[in-house]
């Protein structure tokens with residue numbers, strides 16, 4: 001049997017939904033399942049085991065890769081850092097539970113890291129020294145691939161770049177409770193806050209968004225900008241400035257070959273504007289050959305990357321056994 005054709009199951013565990021699908025050669029194959037995320041660690045574990053059983057009924061699988069929010073120790077497969085959108089999940093020894101109940105190899109990874117690993121392979125960036133994948137969604141997540149391997153840092157918190165401080169003025173409180181983190185400006189939530197700020201003191205004739213001010217959503221701003229509303233357009237331009245601001249810090253820290261931009265908000269990025277902003281705000285040597293790629297895998301990045309990681313671990317273990 002050609003082992004490269006045996007799939008792994010990739011699972012993306014998010015605050016609202018769990019997605020699962022089989023992956024071969026960095027690509028999803030066959031059915032993808034989505035279920036709402038249940039409340040509490042026991043129920044989440046039960047749901048994960050049911051999903052695994054479902055796919056095992058009709059497939060032989062090499063292992064299970066799980067992408068989850070929070071800081072993860074991939075060696076123990078435990079979530080060790082705060083996961084505001086999965087209450088009670090921290091401390092769950094998920095790898096141990098899955099392995100003992102299914103006898104399958106399991107790898108657990110932070111979701112932004114898993115997405116970064118998936119995109120890195122999907123875009124065939126294997127010959128690059130440093131690739132940084134930025135997930136722009138409700139918050140901001142970052143995954144760093146150095147010389148083909150995920151860089152996780154000394155405490156598994158590398159890539160928590162959503163919490164880079166981009167202002168000293170204590171203007172916006174982040175969900176982490178610190179002030180002026182990148183994600184308080186450059187995420188979907190950040191765009192919404194910028195919209196509120198710009199609408200302060202305006203009267204209804206000045207923007208179609210004034211009437212929506214109390215319940216303003218990111219979608220309202222994006223729709224109004226598409227219709228030509230000048231305040232919404234200004235909010236969107238400022239949002240690009242905010243996204244660029246964090247990327248500039250990453251450029252000067254890591255000197256990457258490439259950024260991959262993914263996440264729900266990434267489709268609203270104007271890449272030519274972003275490229276110009278980075279060229280203006282970085283040292284010439286850093287930005288000259290910098291590549292900026294839109295996501296290839298989209299919402300599937302976490303699933304594919306998590307499955308890639310477990311397949312790589314299985315190959316490595318096999319190689320070690322042969323030696």
Ligand SMILES: [Zn+2]
Pocket residue numbers: 162163174175176177178181
């Ligand atoms: Zn923060």
